[in-house]
Amino acid sequence: MSRTAEEAARFECRLYGLDIVSEIDLCARRPRTATALPVTVRVGGSVPATRVVPEGELSAQWTTGSGLTASFVRRRDGSHLLRFESTCDVVIAEGTDRITVHMVEGVPESMGGVLVGGTVLSYLLMLRGDLVLHASAVDVGGRAIGFVGSSGMGKTTLATLMCRDGALLVTDDVLQVAGDTTGDPRCALGATELRLRASASRLADAFAEGGSHRPTADERRALSVPAATDDDLPLAALLIPRPDRHGSGLALTRVPPAAAALSLLSFPRILGIRDQRMLAGQFAQVTDLAARVPVFVADVPWGPPFEPHLATRLLTALDDALDDVRGHRRTEDADRELGARC
Template identity: 25%
Template sequence: MSGSALEPGFRYRLFGLTVLSEIEMPQLPAAPVGRVDLTISRTAIDHPRRREPGVVAEFGPAMQYLAWETVGAFRIRRADLIEVDPNAGVSDALVALPLLGSVMATLLHRRGLLVLHASAATLGGHGIALLGDKGAGKSTTAAALVAAGYALLSDDVVALAFTGGNRIEILPAYGQLKLWDKAVAGLAPLPLREQGQLHPAIAKSQYGLATGFSAEAAPLSRLYVLGRGDTAGVTMVEPGEGLAALLRYAYMARFGEAGFGPSMAAFFGRAAALASAGKVRILQVPEGVQRIGQAIAALEHDLDLRPAGELRANIGAM
């Protein structure tokens, strides 16, 4: 879809796309006037499940519908359009939570990207993703990397683009992290701006990065599955174990087989290739945020990087 200077809305850059949005999301980097790749439009959505309680996800070959009882409804009918129907009185800030999470992940999957529930950063030209269950420490470890002088690429939704040949890139999202308050206190110094609690029912808060975000895609080097242990370290995994991890942490897996739709075979093939190439490894993170610098050192060793230096030593010192 092409845009013009006369089109109203907010212009953002997100996952390599220029976005024209009727939903205001100031946490996103601004984009200049020009071609638009994705439009986010407010419109009435008439769907038979519109008033169902809880979360509703309905996926078909031509349309994906998601709704949250407390937020509103979202619909994807084209790869360049997300339709949004917020509930009365719901702020753009609240709409942005599912919009930048499950809805955007669904749109990116439809556009042919491999989407993971993960955090990602770039270290000395190496793009890495951190995978794990809820509470595994993905965002905290990503924040520690920023504190050590590296750059965030994405938090929560990670999109891999297969750009031809053997090149795979992690696309940049925006400079925001969702963190526990105790993690922020233990990771000082961090260039953060607190943006408020995610939701009254969610203990984490949103923090915008003043610096430490990379707006450039980074070539994928590793996919680390986070584990806990007494010591930090990186271990290789067998291809079968790596494939199982990628299937487990695929963002669309939360919606079952219907979430993948006709792209299931393509996702499986790409995930198998990543696992066979040794891209998937386990990163063991010691308990306690004051010891997370040891995990950063293990990453640097695995990537054959020079340590970030004194910045890493400051992690947990304040």
């Protein structure tokens, strides 16, 4: 049976531009603003494990590397049922302001917290029409730098290396980007922990001061590091990691806007989307973003071990690349002005 409000723990936070009041600890230490109606997360009754796809209009479906299937459907009452096979069923109410988590019998609630803090809130944001990237991001001098890619490509590792050398964490794994066509795209603050795979978990040892870590329900190591506090940071650049495990060279290659949009779309935060409206919305937003924010492929010497000054080298290369982008744009603007005068 569902717990009463008195029995349930209450965790409040702000994630991806959303104020959240939750019965499950989402392990995000960002205070909510209390100026808007929150999204509530409640724990419902447990459910038995099943392989049956729920009834409704299928909006997304994919199978994990371990062979488990996730199926998301829109139901007749306007709500969405997100079934994570052998883990939980999650219901998002029609107004996208209420989430109810039904854990499969015997599965700990902490696993539900992992899914809600990442996949479920990403899907909710997309239902609201927001742009969501599969990316981690850091704050360097008041500007956000994002690392985009599919799972295992190194985006969290690069964010960790940057934070090791003084950057502040903006988010991990989910990046919500906002901004109209006249302003700079801006990033909402997200996760306050970096979820490291086993191959990169030793990076946590570099944070003996100012960092703490814990095991997660999905067998990763969650590292708490100094986090950014300024919301809506301008997004300066997006980097697609390309780890080089056999060399020491570091290089950034600018991706032309059209190709950049296709690259970003190839790393969706929600896999297997079938909802045409959602696909069209993400396509239009990503295309616009790629036209306004430089996207680079980052060839990076990889570890472990990672060289001590890798983050500094990467940031220097990025500053040089951004200077080139700005110079190119100034030339284009001058050419357009000259053409208009002629």
